[in-house]
Amino acid sequence: MPHPDTWLKVTPGGLYCEPGGFYVDPTRAVDRAVITHGHSDHARPGHAHVLATRETLAIMTTRMGEGRAGETQQALGYGESLTINGVRLWLRPAGHVLGSAQVCLEWQGSRAVISGDYKRQADPTAMRFEPERCDVFVTEATFALPVFRHPPPEAELAKLLRSVALFPERTHVVGCYSLGKCQRLIAMLREAGWDRPVHLHGAHVALCRTYEALGVPLGDLRTATVAKKEDLKGAIVLAPPSAVADRWARRLNEPVPAVASGWMRVRQRAKQGGVELPLVISDHADWDELLATAAEVQAPEIWVTHGREDALIHALGLRGIRGRALHLIGFGEEDEAEETVAA
Known part of the structure; x- marks a missing residue:
């Protein structure tokens, strides 16, 4: 052989x-x-x-x-x-x-x-x-x-939902990769009972539509760029990680910068990126x-x-x-x- x-x-x-x-x-x-x-x-x-x-x-x-x-x-x-x-x-x-x-x-x-x-x-x-x-x-x-030992993703998502409840006036901007991580977070939010709209950076829209066309339901999705600032109070916005610390996020309502990644286990990385809410979801x-x-x-x-x-x-x-x-x-x-x- x-x-x-x-x-x-x-x-x-x-x-x-x-x-x-x-x-x-x-x-x-x-x-x-x-x-x-x-x-x-x-x-x-x-x-x-x-x-x-x-x-x-x-x-x-x-x-x-x-x-x-x-x-x-x-x-x-x-x-x-x-x-x-x-x-x-x-x-x-x-x-x-x-x-x-x-x-x-x-x-x-x-x-x-x-x-x-x-x-x-x-x-x-x-x-x-x-x-x-x-x-x-x-x-x-x-x-x-x-x-690198990843915690249960449900526990990390619960941190996000607790933060949203604690700061209802602020917009939570979660940096996540456009293919896979973005759609996984949306599906996990739906499983956790989040039935409100999920707002997306423009870079995330096309692949979410592809997932839905392939039979993965994601619920009410809206484009963050066209939303009024007032409407994004207490909202969850998903964006590329590079946009979280960018001028793009500053137009949002007192944004809480978050990133969902296995690398968030390394605190120094989160700190360097100005990430207020690191989510270890890999x-x-x-x-x-x-x-x-x-x-x-x-x-x-x-x-x-x-x-x-x-x-x-x-x-x-x-x-x-x-x-x-x-x-x-x-x-x-x-x-x-x-x-x-x-x-």
């Missing part, structure tokens, strides 16, 4: 499946691309052929425009499989954002799973992560340090979840694509799992890390 490192290669264009003739989340335009999810450090424009879930293809089209998200698109549902040049390929939910998938590959009895980005917490807008046993598991490591696995996932997939070898590789590889070694840093270039440029720095 061939080892996955004989048929899965790290190239300047990204991770390449040699017998299948395709890349997974390539970092530049290629002929054949399999895409795990719609964040722009994983989903780039200009590929000739793109395979992904139906939801990811729709998200890519919203973000890039018609025709730029692959000259031809092929949708594959979770659990459906197809064979490309002798390589069996199927997708499993990754739990990261709507439509996010792990790419499972099998060639000549050898199995590799490429996680993309993933989280293990529940999310009303995304299917829950499903572990798949394999010979090599390719994992992210965004929060791969023991300091769309990535934390330290314990990364290690629990490693145990569940039962892979004797784990490749780490981006993030804090050293600590994770050391911890895996203590558990008898061989770790390897892949040093793929170009990941982690979008999503929580970049957005929080911008804030």
Whole structure:
């Protein structure tokens, strides 16, 4: 049985499946691309052929425009499989954002799973992560340090709602990434009983409409830019983190700047960004979840694509799992890390 490192290669264009003739989340335009999810450090424009879930293809089209998200698109549902040049390929939910998938590959009895980005917490807008046993598991490591242990998201959201009740005259502006985090917060607010409008920065509107078109109800959404200042008293406004400390937010009613991100665990980051209300709500696995996932997939070898590789590889070694840093270039440029720095 061939080892996955004989048929899965790290190239300047990204991770390449040699017998299948395709890349997974390539970092530049290629002929054949399999895409795990719609964040722009994983989903780039200009590929000739793109395979992904139906939801990811729709998200890519919203973000890039018609025709730029692959000259031809092929949708594959979770659990459906197809064979490309002798390589069996199927997708499993990754739990990261709507439509996010792990790419499972099998060639000549050898199995590799490429996680993309993933989280293990529940999310009303995304299917829950499903572990798949394999010979090599390719994992992210965004929060791969023991300091990162994400609290229950419901408890963090309760902090926001308590603050809104305490300061009914002020507008709460929550910095959150436009794909995934924004829609997750809205769905969590609805679950918590918030039936008032949620106001959006213009940058968040299109993807919320896409989520709704894909069957994720988000309730009464309004554009914050056209709302009267008076109407935004006691309101919740969702915006890109970079807009929270910007002139855009100053026009609101005594804004309470908040940011929802796993990086809010680091107080210094919150302080530097002028964040009054840090909310530790992450769309990535934390330290314990990364290690629990490693145990569940039962892979004797784990490749780490981006993030804090050293600590994770050391911890895996203590558990008898061989770790390897892949040093793929170009990941982690979008999503929580970049957005929080911008804030």
